[in-house]
Amino acid sequence: MLDDFLNQFLPSTVGGLVFGSIYALVALGYTMVYGVLRLINFAHSEIFMIGTFTSLVVITAIAPTAPFTGLAMVGVLLLIIVLSAAVSGGAAVLLELVAYRPLRRKGATRLTALISAIGASLFLQELFALVIIPWLTGKPGRNQQSSLRIVDRDTVFTIGNAQVRTDHIIVIVAAVIMMIALDRVVNRTKIGRGIRATAQDPEAAVLMGVSIDNIVRITFLLGGTMAGVAGALYLMEFENTVFNVGFVLGIKAFTAAVLGGIGNLRGALLGGVVLGLIENWGAIFLGSEWKDVIAFTVLVVVLMFRPTGILGESLQKARA
Amino acid sequence: MLLEVKDINVHYGKIAALKGISLQVNEGEIVSLIGANGAGKTTTLKTISGLRPLTSGQVLFNGEDISKLAGHKRVQLGIGQSPEGRGVFPGMTVQENLLMGAYTRKDDLTADLDEVYELFPRLAERKNQFGGTMSGGEQQMIAIGRALMTKPKVLLLDEPSMGLAPMLIAQIFSIIKEINKRGTTVLLVEQNAQQALKLSDRAYVLETGRVVKSAPGLDLLDDPQVRAAYLGGH
Numbered sequence: 001m002l003d004d005f006l007n008q009f010l011p012s013t014v015g016g017l018v019f020g021s022i023y024a025l026v027a028l029g030y031t032m033v034y035g036v037l038r039l040i041n042f043a044h045s046e047i048f049m050i051g052t053f054t055s056l057v058v059i060t061a062i063a064p065t066a067p068f069t070g071l072a073m074v075g076v077l078l079l080i081i082v083l084s085a086a087v088s089g090g091a092a093v094l095l096e097l098v099a100y101r102p103l104r105r106k107g108a109t110r111l112t113a114l115i116s117a118i119g120a121s122l123f124l125q126e127l128f129a130l131v132i133i134p135w136l137t138g139k140p141g142r143n144q145q146s147s148l149r150i151v152d153r154d155t156v157f158t159i160g161n162a163q164v165r166t167d168h169i170i171v172i173v174a175a176v177i178m179m180i181a182l183d184r185v186v187n188r189t190k191i192g193r194g195i196r197a198t199a200q201d202p203e204a205a206v207l208m209g210v211s212i213d214n215i216v217r218i219t220f221l222l223g224g225t226m227a228g229v230a231g232a233l234y235l236m237e238f239e240n241t242v243f244n245v246g247f248v249l250g251i252k253a254f255t256a257a258v259l260g261g262i263g264n265l266r267g268a269l270l271g272g273v274v275l276g277l278i279e280n281w282g283a284i285f286l287g288s289e290w291k292d293v294i295a296f297t298v299l300v301v302v303l304m305f306r307p308t309g310i311l312g313e314s315l316q317k318a319r320a
Numbered sequence: 321m322l323l324e325v326k327d328i329n330v331h332y333g334k335i336a337a338l339k340g341i342s343l344q345v346n347e348g349e350i351v352s353l354i355g356a357n358g359a360g361k362t363t364t365l366k367t368i369s370g371l372r373p374l375t376s377g378q379v380l381f382n383g384e385d386i387s388k389l390a391g392h393k394r395v396q397l398g399i400g401q402s403p404e405g406r407g408v409f410p411g412m413t414v415q416e417n418l419l420m421g422a423y424t425r426k427d428d429l430t431a432d433l434d435e436v437y438e439l440f441p442r443l444a445e446r447k448n449q450f451g452g453t454m455s456g457g458e459q460q461m462i463a464i465g466r467a468l469m470t471k472p473k474v475l476l477l478d479e480p481s482m483g484l485a486p487m488l489i490a491q492i493f494s495i496i497k498e499i500n501k502r503g504t505t506v507l508l509v510e511q512n513a514q515q516a517l518k519l520s521d522r523a524y525v526l527e528t529g530r531v532v533k534s535a536p537g538l539d540l541l542d543d544p545q546v547r548a549a550y551l552g553g554h
Contacts, residue, residue: 190423197409197420203371204407209395209424209470 005284010162012280018168018237020276021175025230026253027260027268028182029092029223035199035263036219038110042117043099045250046124047092047224051084051231052241053128056147057136058083059235067152076150077170077236085228092224093217095120101213129243146240171233178229179269182222186265191218199263248292255299261309270310274298321383322347322505323368323399323474328377330360330367337363339529340377345474350496350506352516352537354550355526361509362404364526365476368507369401370394382473396424400472402463404479404509410452414443417451417462421469429469436465439495457488464495474505481512493519513550517541525550 026048033041058080068076099120103113133141151170155163186192197205198215206212234249235241256275260267275295282294306312323345330338338360345351353361366372368379370391379387381397389397400421409417418436422429437444440461446454451462460480467475477496481489493515500506510516517523520537525546533546540546 193412193416193420194423196411197423200409200411201407204403204409205420206371206391207369207395207401207403207407207470208420208466209392211390211392 005281007161008284009281010160012284013277014159014162014164014168016277016280017273018171018276019280020256020273021172022230022234022237022249022272023253023256023275024269024272025175025178025226025233026250027257027272028179028226028265030254031257031260031262031265031268032195032219032223034257036195036216037100037104037113039100039113040117040254041095041100041220041223042114042250043095043120043124044092044223044227045246045253046121046128047088047095047246048227048231048234048250048253049125049128049241049243049246050091051088051228052235052245053133053136053145053231054084054087054228055080055232055235056145056241059147059150060137063148067149069152073151077174077232080150080232080236081174081229084232085225088228088231089221089225092220092227095124095224096216096220101216104216125243125247133243141243144240144242147235149239151236167237171237174229174233178226182226183265185222191215195219252292252295255295259299259302259309261311264309264311267309267311274310321345322381323507324378324380325364325368326378326380328364328367328379329375330363330372331375337529338367338374341526341529341531342377343524343531343534345505345507347473347505348500348503349521350500350508350519350537352508352510352513352520352523353526354510354513354516354523354540354546356550357511358528359526360529361526362478363529365401365404365478365507365509369399369476392424395470398471398473399476400467400470400474401476402460402467402478402480404482406456406459406463408451408454408459408462408466410450412451413448414451414454414462415447417466418443418469421466425469425471432469432471436468439468439498440465456483457485457492460484460492464492464499468499468504472504474507475499476507476509478509479511480508481510481515489515513546514541 029044030041033039062076099116100113103116129141137145139145151167154166156166156169157164186195194210194215197208197210198212202212252275256271257268259275260271278298279291279295283291302310321344325341325343327340327342328338329336329340341360341364353364355361363372367374370389374387378385381399386394386397409420418433442458443461443465451459454462464477464480480492480496484492489512496506497519508516508520517537517540522534523537523540524531525533
């Protein structure tokens with residue numbers, strides 16, 4: 001058993017970092033929206049799903065005969081990342097406009113908004129399964145849709161017995177770049193100050209001349225963009241998607257956000273990576289079919305001892 | 321007249337918080353609203369700054385009806401507010417809090433920032449400390465300084481003395497006087513009626529959502545009814 005663990009520890013770590021990067025990118029959207037509106041945006045998982053399908057459509061359209069290399073690969077990657085980010089970001093803004101803003105205007109309770117979120121999540125899943133996916137792909141909307149390979153699985157270097165491949169590096173590097181960019185926006189720009197002010201005290205923010213509607217829209221846009229990038233990376237790495245691909249992944253990302261301390265950007269990052277690593281390490285002992293059980297057990301145990309999550313502070317108190 | 325409130329009614333759900341309040345603030349004045357808890361003082365300020373919608377009536381600023389204008393736009397017109405409970409951003413430093421006051425401004429801030437630090441030397445010493453870790457008095461200074469950074473024509477102050485030690489209260493009131501001297505009109509809400517009336521050109525007494533009395537501050541200080549109700553009855 002211990003032998004197994006030692007043998008598989010490094011490969012699992014690499015796999016855990018890849019999953020963790022994707023969880024973290026999606027978790028950022030949950031945590032930002034929560035920070036600003038105190039709302040769990042359950043439809044965020046569908047924003048991620050929309051990102052995967054955007055990439056699928058783009059890849060299918062450019063129909064590569066073989067995986068790309070060199071500059072062509074970078075170009076195709078940038079294309080799917082940028083387009084998925086744009087479509088998911090736009091979808092998130094639209095979602096807020098349709099599902100949440102009218103309720104906010106009327107001063108609805110948070111529970112009402114939560115129900116609207118769950119409704120929007122199911123609506124988007126079914127809309128894709130019944131209409132959009134068949135229209136985009138010509139195949140039944142509830143089937144797994146597989147994508148062509150755009151990046152070869154070449155080993156770039158090895159650490160012990162772990163092979164670190166090109167695609168692993170792409171996922172991790174892209175995720176890190178996006179997170180640094182988001183951190184900069186939130187901590188160094190005027191818009192970022194508006195977001196933090198709204199999260200910390202919305203009434204005081206209005207008294208400073210901050211338009212809450214505007215900040216909420218930008219928050220959804222940023223969160224959606226991150227989920228779109230996550231969708232592109234997911235499709236590149238796993239090469240398939242389905243109308244409800246966001247369901248379990250979204251709950252895991254939400255778990256990551258809570259694990260790190262919801263409302264805290266760096267917490268979402270940490271929670272994502274920790275969750276990815278722990279479920280992969282745990283799977284060595286129990287088998288990968290236990291991954292989800294491991295993930296949620298970790299959540300329950302952490303919250304028993306640290307109800308505010310690992311980093312504890314929320315967006316109201318933390319700098320980020 | 322800089323600011324005029326005309327017969328406003330404000331409701332929380334079905335409960336009427338303000339029942340036809342009217343008041344005027346002229347340029348250069350310090351005007352106080354005094355009254356017991358729940359009289360509607362804070363609601364009046366929040367309605368002026370656009371945090372609460374009104375059911376009926378009008379808020380005029382420089383003669384322009386701003387009753388329907390969104391709160392964040394009123395800041396740009398020149399209505400600055402230090403809110404009840406101070407509303408300091410806890411996760412921002414003193415300096416970041418002050419800069420939030422200049423959120424909509426595009427002009428040079430150095431002179432105004434220097435002026436705030438000169439009015440509140442305590443803040444200058446603690447520029448990089450987080451707002452949430454400051455004492456109540458220091459947070460009040462941040463809230464007032466931050467409102468000044470919006471470059472207000474009228475400064476709305478909601479209970480600036482709340483929860484402060486007597487020494488600090490005297491200091492805050494003398495700073496309010498100084499701010500007014502430098503040309504900012506002040507509308508002050510206070511529980512501490514004695515101090516507020518001494519400072520004010522005029523004052524309004526509010527009871528359960530209505531104005532029951534209005535007069536120059538010093539006259540109210542001598543008014544037997546006001547003394548009995550709000551000044552400890554001597």
